[in-house]
Amino acid sequence: MTDIQSIVVLTGAGISAESGVPTFRGPDGLWEGHRVEDVATPDAYARDPDLVLDFYDQRRANLDRVTPNEAHEALGRLDAEWPGELLIVTQNVDDLHERGGATRLLHMHGELKKGWCLACDARAPFDGTMADRPACASCGTAGQIRPDIVWFGEMPYEMDRIDDALAACDLFVSIGTSGAVYPAAGFVQGARHHGARTLELNLEPSEGSIFFHESRMGRAGELVPAWVDEMLG
């Protein structure tokens, strides 16, 4: 690993699983009892805002009951000690990477603890519940705050920054994601196209496993600390 200077890490729900945060495509394939189309799309929000707001209110409230696991903390250690370039791109909307010490971090699908006011377009930290239609701290309008979360059909955040990092990285590591959703699922091909080594750490083969030079199967809580120890020598 001596010729590695720049690293991009992509994480998905699997890295938070051992913290007790449910993944999306579990055995029943539903998102906490919901079909993804019924809760994670702009149409769903327009059609049934109470259902959507409550779905996210529950997940936001759950954050106070979960803590970072060894995988989050290992990435926090890598972030603190890695002398080269590092960007952790998470598909997760929880705050466990931050709480595990990550700072060179980007939430490409937004965050549970952020709100977006559709009246004044302000995005701001948000805790509490949206179902009771709180007023916006910036413009005072009530009932216009939606989750600052990227739904299906919406453009993920900071794609230019991600694409630049993928083009420049020597190593791309994917942790705890099924490789089911684009554009994140295509990052491995982009990185590989630019000559990066590619490594997958996952409980089971993902839909994109064939694109990785190396795949290690197991729990993130075991594989990520071991990999970080390798990198920090």
Ligand code: BV8
């Ligand atoms: C866009 C936030 C365009 C919401 C999420 C047809 C073909 C290709 C693409 C499309 C298509 N039709 C539509 C599309 C586009 C669509 C898409 O990809 N659809 C899929 C279903 C085919 N994508 C989009 O719409 C994206 N936007 O394309 O915009 C555009 C262009 C111009 C202008 C405007 C728009 C936006 C997608 C973002 C949706 N939002 N999340 C929320 O959280 O509620 S997606 C959500 O699912 C996640 O964020 C993540 O991205 C995705 C996959 O979830 P995972 O994180 O991978 O979790 P999952 O449960 O699936 O897997 C967990 C994995 O962990 C498993 O492999 C498991 O084995 C492993 N695991 C479990 N435990 C452990 C573990 N691993 C290690 N240790 C453990 N302990």
